[in-house]
Each structure stands twice: as structure tokens, then as C-alpha cells.
Amino acid sequence: MDAIKKSLSGSKDEDDVPNLENIDKESSKKKVETKPPKLKDIPKLAKEMVQGEPDEATIAAQKLYELCDVAHKDNREPMVASGKYDVLNPLSECLLHDNPEKLHFVCLTLNNLSIPYDNKRVMVLERVAKKLIQNLCTVIQQGKKQAYLCIIILTNLSYYEPGIKAIGQFSPKPKTQSRWKRNKIPPLENPHSLMRIMQELTAHAARGTADFRWAFGLLAQLSKSSDNAILISVTAIPQVALENIKLSKTKPSEWKTNSLEDFSLFLLMYLAEIAGPSLTDKALEVVEPIMQTDTGVQGLKATMMCSFMEIPWEKYPNYGVIAGGIVSELMSNTFERKGKKNTYEGNVFQLRTATKAYSLLAKAAGKADAAEEDKKALVHSKVMALPTAIALLFQILSEITANYMDDDEENSFTGFYDPKSGEFAVASISSLLPALLQLSDPPRESVSSEIACSAVAQLFENFATVATSIPAKAKASETAEKMKEHAGTAVPLLEASYDLWQHATASTKSLFFQ
Numbered sequence: 001m002d003a004i005k006k007s008l009s010g011s012k013d014e015d016d017v018p019n020l021e022n023i024d025k026e027s028s029k030k031k032v033e034t035k036p037p038k039l040k041d042i043p044k045l046a047k048e049m050v051q052g053e054p055d056e057a058t059i060a061a062q063k064l065y066e067l068c069d070v071a072h073k074d075n076r077e078p079m080v081a082s083g084k085y086d087v088l089n090p091l092s093e094c095l096l097h098d099n100p101e102k103l104h105f106v107c108l109t110l111n112n113l114s115i116p117y118d119n120k121r122v123m124v125l126e127r128v129a130k131k132l133i134q135n136l137c138t139v140i141q142q143g144k145k146q147a148y149l150c151i152i153i154l155t156n157l158s159y160y161e162p163g164i165k166a167i168g169q170f171s172p173k174p175k176t177q178s179r180w181k182r183n184k185i186p187p188l189e190n191p192h193s194l195m196r197i198m199q200e201l202t203a204h205a206a207r208g209t210a211d212f213r214w215a216f217g218l219l220a221q222l223s224k225s226s227d228n229a230i231l232i233s234v235t236a237i238p239q240v241a242l243e244n245i246k247l248s249k250t251k252p253s254e255w256k257t258n259s260l261e262d263f264s265l266f267l268l269m270y271l272a273e274i275a276g277p278s279l280t281d282k283a284l285e286v287v288e289p290i291m292q293t294d295t296g297v298q299g300l301k302a303t304m305m306c307s308f309m310e311i312p313w314e315k316y317p318n319y320g321v322i323a324g325g326i327v328s329e330l331m332s333n334t335f336e337r338k339g340k341k342n343t344y345e346g347n348v349f350q351l352r353t354a355t356k357a358y359s360l361l362a363k364a365a366g367k368a369d370a371a372e373e374d375k376k377a378l379v380h381s382k383v384m385a386l387p388t389a390i391a392l393l394f395q396i397l398s399e400i401t402a403n404y405m406d407d408d409e410e411n412s413f414t415g416f417y418d419p420k421s422g423e424f425a426v427a428s429i430s431s432l433l434p435a436l437l438q439l440s441d442p443p444r445e446s447v448s449s450e451i452a453c454s455a456v457a458q459l460f461e462n463f464a465t466v467a468t469s470i471p472a473k474a475k476a477s478e479t480a481e482k483m484k485e486h487a488g489t490a491v492p493l494l495e496a497s498y499d500l501w502q503h504a505t506a507s508t509k510s511l512f513f514q
Contacts, residue, residue: 037063046090061105068112081118088128095135107149114156124163148210158221168228170194216263223270233275252298269301272308304357313368328389355424362431381435391500393425404466423472436494446490452498457483
């Protein structure tokens, strides 16, 4: 089966979710030689699955599974997104039936149906979404053998970005409460909410079980939402995640994708992105050694986590050269939606996360320069202010601004370019301004620098008009003014960055000069 293929990647199509081929292999052993089912058989099979005798119901559930297995992927969207068949209702109902073998096939079927993007939308936000999620939570809470499959289904569904918060904040009303009352119980106060169920599971399940491991996979995915991350950060889950890493008997470079350690570090990284230095005092003791010794994806995650927790610049290995290099590379790859061979896939990290890490590294470098005796050397800021990285920040700002500007002057934000990414790009440039605007030696006039300063100033002025927060608007406007002040005087680093940006974003930049 191809649900759960890429750890924590964005889900745009079937290839963006992780893989459990062993489930299909396990299920193939149980298949009974019968006439292959067809889509037109769904109503009959659904009725037999819900109302039939145990053996008959199990066979019907198996046939529904065969309709959407690996050999019949093309049936998955028609079964759900087309709206032609009522298959989610009976499957959701059967999650609560006392028939382990039928439950196994029901979970496998829901797992396959949760892969296509359009199906995720239906299963999370439409029709029987609440019933489905609640019954999945019930199976998990009851500790049944198939609980880990239910966790994987929820993980699949959480790749539909608009549904991440809905899943993480799921908190059903008590059965004793009137159906007319709409007072929602906060997730952490409701023992039947998904978050409380995950809290209980991570506190009591054995560390080596599939339930325990996939719980951290789901939590890591849900923590991409700031609202979910805030909830998780006030529980004991972060401490358990740290213990998962501390107790690991393998080196970070040997951690496999979708391993408990991999999930746990992802979770801690996203929590640190929201909580910052307040996450937990013990986190740095666990994460800093990974940053210092690992050069792969785990070292990258640890580096970003350290940046979110705002450690001093001198604690980064090799005077920040490695940290600045790998984060700027990630920022570029994320912006271009591509991965890094043998390290991470194209949609594993979010642009917002990469730009925030870069902005905090730039801030740390600026503080280190301010503490030096020779404050004009700016050696630390120049590590971060490479022309390729600065040009990329300009490009991110121009793309975000272009996505907000249309003919009707309405917000046309497309979804990929989180406006927060633009705010972090502005923060990065602001921290690195002393290096970017450092005059040539000896000082001289430059037409090229005048053009560069004017164009970049206009870029920041345009972003200030679409920025969503008042501090971001103010920072962008302030940066634009400082650029104008240096127009006409040679500023080599800014000029080089502008030239790279001009070549990379000519089509987008033309929007600003029409």
C-alpha cells in the first residue's frame, strides 16, 4: 500500500504520502479467490459489510478493499471525491463493530482512500468527516490491534493542509450533551479529543510499538499548524519526544525515514518554531550534539531547532558557515519545491520554517558583529549575506507580493507562499543591512548600485503594502528608506545580489515597473 510514503511531506498527489507496502502484502495472504468486484457493486457490498453476518461482512469489506488496492488505484477518487457512492458512512460505522478481521479490511480501505488529494478534502471537511475522525479516535483510544492503522489514516488526512487544524483540534461533544448545544470543549479538557488521546497514548504505550511510533508521526505532521503546536507544547509530549532521542541506540546519521527518532526530532523542530527558547531547558542538551556531529537531514533539523531557540552565534559549528549554508540551501530547495538527493524530499519542509530559521541565524550573526571590537568588519553577517542567499530573499519577497497583487487589487494569495515567509525575509535583510550597505573601499559613485538600491527599495515598498502585520509593514518601509539613502554610492554586495535577483525573477519583477 502506498499510504505514508514520504515523511512529513506536503500532500498534493499520491506520490507525496508515505508507503506501507507490507500492509498490502499482509492482506494479500488473506484474499479469497472470488469474482473481482466492480464499482457498481459498492452499494451492495456496503450494505453486506454493515448488516451481514460476520463472515459475509468480512468478505464484503475485503472486496471493498480490493476495489481500491494498489492494483486499482484509479478507483480511489471515484469511490469518494466523485460523490457517486456512499462508502465513507458504512466504513465509518464499521470502525466500531466488534469484528477484528472486518476492522482490518475497513482500516486498509480507509487508508487507501485517504491518499488522493481530493479525497482528503472530503474526508476531513465534508460529509461524514466528524463521524469518521471520531470513530478513528475511538479505535485508537480502545487500544485495538488496528489502532496504528487509524493513526496512519489520520496522518494521511493531515497532508491536506487546510485540514491540519481541524484534525489536531478535534474535540467531540459528550453524548450526554444536548444536540442543540454548541459549546465546544477545549481539546485538552476533553478526554475524547484527539490531542488528549495522543497524550495518553504517548504516556502509556510501549516505546517499541507501532502505535507509539506512528503517534509521533501524526503529532509531527499536526505540529505544522501553530495552533496545534501550542497545544502540544503545554503537554508532556515534548519531554517524551526528547526521551525518544536520548534513548536511541543509533547515530542520527543512521536514523531511517519514519523512524521514531526521525518523527520525534521533526516534532521538536516544529514546536521550537512556535515556542522558541521557552520550549524546554533540556532540549538544547539533546539537540546541540546532533547539530555538531551530523551533516545530513537530522543535523539540518537540529540546526534549525537551535536557531528557533536563539542560541548564540558562537555555538554554531565552524563560525556559522555550515549553519548558514545548509539553511540557505534548504530555503532555495523549498522555494523551488525540490529536494536534496539522499537527504530530504521536495515537500518535507515548509518555506515559512526555512525562512524563519534563516532570519534568526542572520539576527544571531548581527549580534555577534555588534559585540566585536571592530564593528565595521561584519565578518559574521557576511557569512549569511552571500549574494545567492540575498537574491533568493528578494525573489521570495517579489513572488509573495505578486501573489497578493491582481487586477482587482484584492488579496490573491495562492497558499504556497505563506505571507510569514515574506516577513521573515524582511527580518533577514534588516539584520544584514550593515553588511549589504557597506561602502566600497575606497568609496565611489556607482550607477549600477543606484539602480540596485532603487529597485530593491521599490520591492520593499510594494511588500509593505501587502504585509499582514504592522511590524512587518514598518520594517519593510524602514528598509526601503535605508536603501534610498545609499542610492548612487557603490555598495558591492547589494549590487551583486541585485544582479542575481534580476536574472532569476525578471518575469515577476516586471509587475512592479509596469
